[in-house]
Amino acid sequence: MEAVNTKLQVRDLAYIGLFAALMAVCAWISIPVPPPLIPFTLQTMGVFLAVGLLGGKRGTIAVLVYILLGAVGAPVFAGFRGGMGSLTGLAGGYILGFLFTALVMWAMERLPGRRTWVLGASMVLGLAVCYAFGTVWYMAVYAQRGESTTLGAVLAVCVAPFLIPDGVKIALALLLTSRLKPHIK
Secondary structure: OOOOOOOOOHHHHHHHHHHHHHHHHHHHOEEOOOOOOOOEEOHHHHHHHHHHHHOHHHHHHHHHHHHHHHHOOOOOEHHHEOOHHHHHOOOHHHHHHHHHHHHHHHHHHHOOOOOHHHHHHHHHHHHHHHHHHHHHHHHHHHHHOOOOOOHHHHHHHHOHHHHHHHHHHHHHHHHHHHHHHHHOO
């Protein structure tokens, strides 16, 4: 049995960098809201496009590169923010949740395949995992600050307002993926 070449080629690295940059641009396209609310951005669509167009491995690496760029201080997050403070703050769990979204999408790509309905289902499931991780994180940071909140209050503020916009982002990402996939190697 022949070994599979798992090395990343220069083209792969270029795509990974391009999609990390695309996620940053998607983060900058936002509707700012006062804290402790989470801003509306296109970041999730950038994650969906990265994994949908590049595949699980390259897409997940692009998401990781994006998060690491922000962690070291590059202003790639919403509001042109970066640094560990962005990741350890109230919205940090949702940003870190993007990595879990990508991993879920990659797993579903490996198991049921790359059909459009599977990709759509993986986006929905990945988004649910991101919501769950981000919500738990939000509550933990809130509690650490000595303030109290309820799960219902956090869901009402951090998840419910995003359901319809994120559904639209999934539909757009599926449409763009189906149109652009033939052009990406």
